[in-house]
Amino acid sequence: MSDLLKRLRGRGWRLTAQRRVVAEVLDGDHVHYTADEVHALAADRLPEISRATVYNTLGELVSLGEVIEVSTDGRAKRYDPNAHHAHQHLVCARCGTIRDVHPVGDPLADLPAQERFGFAVSAAEVTYRGVCPDCAA
Amino acid sequence: MSDLLKRLRGRGWRLTAQRRVVAEVLDGDHVHYTADEVHALAADRLPEISRATVYNTLGELVSLGEVIEVSTDGRAKRYDPNAHHAHQHLVCARCGTIRDVHPVGDPLADLPAQERFGFAVSAAEVTYRGVCPDCAA
DNA sequence: TCCTACCTTGGACATTGTCTAAGTCAAGAA
DNA sequence: TTCTTGACTTAGACAATGTCCAAGGTAGGA
Numbered sequence: 001m002s003d004l005l006k007r008l009r010g011r012g013w014r015l016t017a018q019r020r021v022v023a024e025v026l027d028g029d030h031v032h033y034t035a036d037e038v039h040a041l042a043a044d045r046l047p048e049i050s051r052a053t054v055y056n057t058l059g060e061l062v063s064l065g066e067v068i069e070v071s072t073d074g075r076a077k078r079y080d081p082n083a084h085h086a087h088q089h090l091v092c093a094r095c096g097t098i099r100d101v102h103p104v105g106d107p108l109a110d111l112p113a114q115e116r117f118g119f120a121v122s123a124a125e126v127t128y129r130g131v132c133p134d135c136a137a
Numbered sequence: 138m139s140d141l142l143k144r145l146r147g148r149g150w151r152l153t154a155q156r157r158v159v160a161e162v163l164d165g166d167h168v169h170y171t172a173d174e175v176h177a178l179a180a181d182r183l184p185e186i187s188r189a190t191v192y193n194t195l196g197e198l199v200s201l202g203e204v205i206e207v208s209t210d211g212r213a214k215r216y217d218p219n220a221h222h223a224h225q226h227l228v229c230a231r232c233g234t235i236r237d238v239h240p241v242g243d244p245l246a247d248l249p250a251q252e253r254f255g256f257a258v259s260a261a262e263v264t265y266r267g268v269c270p271d272c273a274a
Numbered sequence: 275t276c277c278t279a280c281c282t283t284g285g286a287c288a289t290t291g292t293c294t295a296a297g298t299c300a301a302g303a304a
Numbered sequence: 305t306t307c308t309t310g311a312c313t314t315a316g317a318c319a320a321t322g323t324c325c326a327a328g329g330t331a332g333g334a
Contacts, residue, residue, distance in 0.1 A: 073326080110244070119229065130258035185314085189314065200322090286324085
């Protein structure tokens, strides 16, 4: 994750304790926290960090392309630090668990020109839904 | 849409004026209103209809499979009455316009077994993102 | 060390959705 | 037709999530 901090400094980020702990919380694979969860985990390390700062920092990380915003359920958005490897999401309909998955092929290629209605289409997000092994038991 | 009302009666629905206007508002193709928009349009015909009833009715229509809930932006959910023809959505990143689209192939088939992690996968939702002709101009 | 533009904070506010208690009414029964 | 009853609707309080602002704090260059 210090790679991330280096990239951020390179982009002119002022490196504050608050931004550091938010970046640390988002370190790891298969991380899909809500803003509130990020705030709670960040507050474990830096108790006085405010909600506004967590929202600001997450928004900046998304703008910079370092983190992806995922909303699979219409509730709170989740923040996925795995932004540098294309992937889609598999969500359990019961417990809400999210897995990163890699379908074959390029979903963008499956949308024919006559189905694009003149749009400049640039991305395709796929959400697979099902029931995870724990919830099926 | 009277087809819909008939199906609902067949399922034991009590047919009230409120439910009728909500169903009427959702009549048509390429309809993707938010709950608030449905409420405003319903109130044009039945001014005293309450927000709670609109939410209740939309929730019931979703449970019955007559309407699909779409959340493309993490903001308000949208309600899509085109539930009986499989389709995906194409969203303009600038103005938020939504089009129903029909990609070729079955997106579910593109998720290999070893990428399912033991889930019983039952659906795939694809959101294509781009810029519509009006916004590109 | 100092300066200043950028950052953080607490809290008010906005949006979207849920819940409840009390009153109303659709539709079957008589 | 009228009656009855349980399902439906209502207003408004409440909850969850996110945004904004003015005031004060601080990272990092000079």
